[in-house]
Amino acid sequence: MSLLYKNVKQLVFDIDIFIDTVEQGVLVFKEGVINYLNGEKASFADKIERINRLEASADKLQRKIDDEFYRHSILPQNASDIEGMLDKVDEIIDIAKDNLYQFDDELPFIPKELINDYIRLVDTSAESALSVFPAARSFFRDPLKVKEMLAKVYFYEKEADKISRSIKRRLFHEMKDLHLSQKIHLRYFALHIETVSDKAESLADLLSILALKMSI
Amino acid sequence: MIILFYLSSGLFLGWSLGANDAANIFGTAVGTRMVRFKTAAIVASIFVILGAVIQGAGANHTLGKLGNVSTIAAAFTVALSAALTVYWMTKMSLPVSTSQAIVGAIIGWNFYTSNPTDVNTLIKIVSTWVSGPILGGVFAILLFMLVKRFTKKTKIHLLYRDSYIRYGLLIVGAFGAYSLGANNIANVMGVFTGAVNLPTIDLYLFHLDSTQQLFLVGGVAIAIGIITYSRHVMETVGNTLMPLTPEAAIVVVLSQALVLFIFSSQGLSNAIQSIGLPAIPLVPVSSSQVVIGSIIGIGLYKGGKEIKYNILGSISLGWLATPIVAGVMAFLMLFFVNNVFKRDVGGDRTLVVKSDIKASGMEGVSDSVVQLTDTIGKPVIEEPATLLNEPKDELSSTGKTSNYGVYITWGIITLILIMIAAILLYHLLRKKKKYHLIRKQIETIEKKYLLKIENLEKSVEDKIHRHDDLGKELKFRQNEMVTMAMSIIHKNEFLNSLKEEVVKIKANIRDHETRLGLNKLSLMITQDLSIDRDREKFQMHINEQNSNFIHRLSDSFSTMTDNEKRLASLLRLNLSSKEIASILNISPKSVEMNRYRLRKKLKVDPKVNLSDFIREF
Known part of the structure; x- marks a missing residue:
């Protein structure tokens, strides 16, 4: 009974802030990629800095939440299920940050004719991740609603897959003037962007199982 | 001190009740780490004592009606037989309840002292044993539905819910402990209330009468049981019945507390009577059985798939076996106390005891008890002195005793038969269960071994494949070596024939310079034949491939030379003497000679082919 009501309130607040932080991280990732594609270097640098801060803050919050869970049992x-779920939430911002840094480090050359495709890909992939956060919040308050909230995540994830595949096909089938190295480089960036939605899907899978477990 | 000694059996019963039954209240809470044991133990101890002192009288009154154990020696014996029954049956892993044990022991006392058993009271008590778990189940279903609906509608955050559940478990646990104390204290101290009369203690705000003082002592014994031993039970037995979620645990504990409260609350009974309904029987019921009833209730609500219905059989067996065992044990122990220790056990037996005491010169013992009561100032032990002073009653009672003797004998025989039947039935059931368990285990082991065999077969197959592959590789290597050997042989043959041709040409030519040139050519051929790089390479290859074979040869025949080892390696390739001669650049005759020496060194039977021997070595 060491867990006082005040502590619970703080913990609930921390969990909400944590999910908000990751959500902001995904938005920053999306804007950052669009900035890069549009050649807006200053904005892109700003996004890199912001996602770095958000990721650090999410990590700090996650550690705090973990501590509270263990200290007050x-x-x-x-x-352990909830901590696993929060881990998966954190993985989304981790991968978003890594991806943005890869743009910064590797400076991929994106041909003009592919820019729109990449924008669509990042939009869809981010949308998939953004759709999973309301479900994660709902898991704590109304587990029964989680399942119906996850439909959007799966839809956007599949869309992201399709767009990514079409980019790869265009790269290797239509763009003969690009070097193989460039094609492979661009192929990897399509893959990087797609992993955000993959992570969202993996979180959605876990959430639907946990929600079912909680409702039994 | 003597009173404390007599109370010890009841206190022991109280201790075991606390140790076992606290797990029904806080088992899940502590087991799931929702509530710390320390907190649970403190809350349970306080509320068990409060329940015992404030509300323990109701159930005790009904037990008193069943048989008012009138002497302290009898009360001690009855409580001890109930305690021993609980202990023995628990040790034998038989379903047992203190409530049923004490009822059986009191009936045993009734039989022994020829005290008539009030059949209506007995029916009332037995009916609550059945209705208690059923009521627990009904309450559990209703409460579970309510909790489900509440959690569905309110949409409380999981963490807030966790916090509320912790408080809920504590509050409901406190209520459960209170009800346990109120309902079950009669089991522990009920039999002493008729035999011990203590002076009322005035504590200004309230006063404690004799019964409440006894219940306070019993409550403390239960609390000690909770503090000293219930942790072990909570951690081991608490969750074995069925793993419960904290919400379900609240429901189970609350329904158990409600049932125990209903069967011990005089106020509630009066209120029900006031509206024209029949009074609630105030009877000690088994908290464990109510808990089982509640869990089954939740199981039924969830669809009934998880319920182990055989547990109902074990409860029914508990209803039958516990009172019988306790009753027989009480009867035998009372006989022992009455006839060996010559203690007054009440009822008709009092007369026999008193006369026996006088006859056997045990007055001293009796006096010492009287003296002790005198020092307290007020009578502590109620002696049925009136019976002693009335010789008429003695005669009539003796007549009654002889009549009752026959009944008692038949009663005992019937009881023993029922007991044997019950034990046999139980053992049969256990055996059946054990048989099923063993069968399952055998099946599991069989499956495990089948899996192992499958894996072994697979690994053998793999090994065979690998062996085949290795064999193929070996053959390939051998072929490679033979090819290499053949090419060396071919080349050497060619060089030899070339050398012969050169010699022939040289014989016909007279020109000095040409002869010198042909001499040079012949020398080169000879040198190439003696210093052949291919041959060296081949030798190295042979040594590498046959390293294990050469090691084995060296280990077995330490005197073997390198040349002999080389010859053995070549023989292993199934090469003929001529071929070997060509490879080693020696004459076939030398090879034959070397073969002969090798045969002797290896001590090969003359009938056995040397090449075969070497290949199989």
Whole structure:
């Protein structure tokens, strides 16, 4: 009974802030990639800095939440599941940050005719991640609603897959003037952007299982 | 001190009740780490004592009606037999309840002292044993539905819910402990209330009468049981029945507390009577059985798939076996106390005891008890003195005793038969269960071994494949070596024939310079034949490929020379003497000679082919 109501309130607040931070991270990632594609270097640099700060803050919050869970043995039967779920939420901002840094480090050359495709890809991939956060929040308050909220995540993830595949096909089938090295480089960037939606899908899978577990 | 000694059996019963039954209240809470054991133990101890002192009288009254154990020696014996029954049956892993044990022991006392058992009270008590778990189940279903609906509608954050559940478990646990104390204290101290009369203690705000003082002592014994031993039970037995979620645990504990409260609250019974309904029987019920009933209730609500219905059989067996065992044990122990220790056990037996005491010169013992009561100032032990002073009653009672004797004998025989039947039935059931368990285990082991065999077969197959592959590789290597050997042989043959041709040409030519040139050519051929790089390469190759074979040869025949080893390696390739001669650049005759020496060194039977021997070595 060491867990006082005040502590619970703080923990609930921390979890909400954590999810908000990751959500902001995804938005920054999306804007950052668009900035890069449009050649807006200053804005891109700003996004890099922002996602770095957001990721650090998410990590700090996650550690704090973990500590609280262990110290007060909160939800002892579901603690490891919830911590696993929060881990997966954190993975989204981690991968978003890594991807943005890869743009910064590797400076991929994106042909003009592919820019729109990449914008569509980053938009869809980010949308998939953004759709999973309301479900993650709902998991704590209304687990039964989680499942229906996840439909959007799966839809956008599949869309992102399709766009990514079409980019790869265009690269290797239509763009003969590009070097193979360039094609492979661009192919990897399509893959990097796509991983954000893959992470969102993996979180969605976990959420639907946990929600089912909680409702039994 | 003597009173404390007599109370010890009841206190022991109280201790075991606390140790076992606290797990029904806080088992899941502590087991799931929602509530710390320390907190649970403190709350349970306080509320068990409060329940015992404030509300323990109701159930005790019904037990008193079943059999008012009138002497302290009898109360001690009855409580001890109940405690021993609980201990023995728990050790034998048989379903047992203190409530049923004490009822059986009191009936045993009734039989022994020829005290008539109030059949209506007995029916009332037995009916609550059945209705208690059923009521627990009904409450559990209703409460579970309510909790489900509430959590569905309110959409409380999981963490807030966790916090509320912790408080809920504590509050409900406190209520459960209170009800346990109120309902079950009669099991522990009920039998002493008729035999011990303590002076009322005035504590200004309230006063404690004799019964409440006894219940306070019993409550403390239960609390000690909770503090000293329930942790172990909570951690080991607490969750074995069925793993419960904290919400379900609240429901189970609350329904158990409600049932125990209903069967011990005089106020509630009066209120029900006031509206024209029949009074609630105030009877000690088994908290464990109510918990089982509640869990089954939740199981039924969830669809009934998870319920182990055989547990109902074990409860029914508990209803039958516990009172019988306790009753028989009480009867035998009372006989022992009455006839060996010559203690007054009440009822008709009092007369026999008193006369026996006088006859056997045990007055001293009796006096010492009287003296002790005198020092306290007020009578502590109620002696049925009136019976002693009435010789008429003695005669009539003796007549009654002889009549009752026959009944008692038949009663005992029937009880023993029922007990044997019950034990046999139980053992049969256990055996069946054990048989099924063993069968399952055998099946699991069989599956495990089948899997192992499958894996072994697979690995053998793999090994065979690998062996085949290795064999193929070996053959390939051998072929490679033979090819190499053949090419060397061919080349050497060619060089030899070339050399012969050169010699022939040289014989016909007279020109000095040409002869010198042909001499040079012949020398080159001879040198090439003696210093052949291919041959060296081949030798190295042979040594490499046959390193294990050469090691084995060296280990077995330490005197073998390198040349002999080389010859053995070539023989292993199934090469003829001529071929070997060509490879080693020696004459076939030398090879034959070397073969002969090798045969002797290897001590090969003359009937056995040397090449075969070497290949199989």
